[in-house]
Amino acid sequence: QQRILVTGGAGFVGSHLVDALMQQGHIVYVLDNLFTGRRENIEHWVGHPNFEFFQQDVVHPFFVEVTRIYHLACPASPPHYQANPIKTIKCSTQGCMNMLGLAKRCNARLLFTSTSEIYGDPQIHPQPESYWGNVHTWGPRACYDEGKRVGETMCFSYRQQHKVQVRVSRIFNTYGPRMDPLDGRVVSNFIMQALRGEPLTIYGTGKQTRSFQYVSDLVRGLIALMEGDYDDPVNIGNPQERTVEEFARSVASMCGSAGGVVMRPRPTDDPMVRRPNVARAREVIGWQPKVSLEEGLVPTIEYFKGVLGRED
């Protein structure tokens, strides 16, 4: 039994991770300011003797006694992280520093959720961990991308200087139940639009690609990485690549939507392609994704139907 802190544990990914860790019998603390997360994502654990929720911002120093830290706290969808870029950067810089200070003091192991965005608009495809990336330092995505990049730098500096045990996951686009229906990401937008019979909003030509991973695969990967011995960065994602256009067609057909599509302008610096090379994950933590896009969309669409049902 470990004492585990999950920052951002009231969010989409974090709450699924909390479920898995609680089911394994660990003591789980959640630190979350509820900026993009929701209390209802963790409501079912409130009152459980192994569970505690701290509603606080990770930019403030935080003191608990733990053996593991999953550091997820950070707005993750482009509309959310761009709404207040300074806040996003403070979260990534001061927040990450605080969690590394905590890990150092407690001699705890820290897993940092970095992102495929550190590869930016990639010029190598698919992206292996050895790729250094192609990121604009001051475009609209920079507050997120550069914040995550320097977060990685901090982790490895604490590893080098203070022997802090770090794990760095570079997460590729992930979807599943509990996604915020209003977060503006392509999965939530398309499914909500399809279920409402509205046209799906394709940004740009729709020829850009993403590779979508179901959340249960990610959670399994994060825990395997945390508990394994490997401590250089590891991609966690599903290499099944789709154009946004193809993805729109899949969603429309699975939701039985006849609303069609509308084209919208392409956002600045929107990456043209993204697909993980997951050879390293397979090799060093024995992990690979299991859930295909078509399988994962079923429970996800069910979840969004529930959201719509409650709205009516």
Add this chain to the structure above:
Amino acid sequence: QQRILVTGGAGFVGSHLVDALMQQGHIVYVLDNLFTGRRENIEHWVGHPNFEFFQQDVVHPFFVEVTRIYHLACPASPPHYQANPIKTIKCSTQGCMNMLGLAKRCNARLLFTSTSEIYGDPQIHPQPESYWGNVHTWGPRACYDEGKRVGETMCFSYRQQHKVQVRVSRIFNTYGPRMDPLDGRVVSNFIMQALRGEPLTIYGTGKQTRSFQYVSDLVRGLIALMEGDYDDPVNIGNPQERTVEEFARSVASMCGSAGGVVMRPRPTDDPMVRRPNVARAREVIGWQPKVSLEEGLVPTIEYFKGVLGRED
């Protein structure tokens, strides 16, 4: 007359900038923790009614009333910034944030000294400002490179969100009197070695290139950028490119050294080439470098002779 804060003002570049600003009749405050700078670099201004020195670390909040902030505080040579990577990152993240907070509160204009290092080991040559760079997020140089990158991101986030007036200079290798003879940079190493009749230590093959700018050109460029209207990033450097080997030959011959050279291992992630495209600086602030390498080395070598004289 402006009220001007120069962080890192006791360092190599900062102290020359302070001289120029004092000579223009401004009120000048220096904030410096003397980590790599020296009090003697600004000693000649101490006691002057327009001058004040604050020995403090920029990671702590700092409150003065100013109209201009030149934010230079940061260790700059690879041995110095790699000696304590966490300290380097804290300086770049918390320090830059504090100075932007100060600029916001005072409605002051802030110039951030970014670096050619944000281009990393460049794949486009020479480097224009539009190039996004090729940087390793967790190599030995990352604490400096990624810290400066996110510093740029912060500047433009404050510009966007709070209308803070920012200027961002990307400075290429600069040399001149007051360089720290022990900072391990190629200019100081080679000149000290040549003057002592020791062999010059070439790292790697010596085929890697740098483009060296004399400090007076830089200071002129920084002031022009600060007082101009242009507020996207601007390269400030001298496009005269040399291989390290050629540079060693120039130094050896100008110092009359017969010590020869020795080869040492190439440091990890050492950029293979570096040369600024300065078209933008010419166009938007009417600046270009004036001092050739051969001209600039004369007073620089004189300075190092003085250092050696004092050592004996």
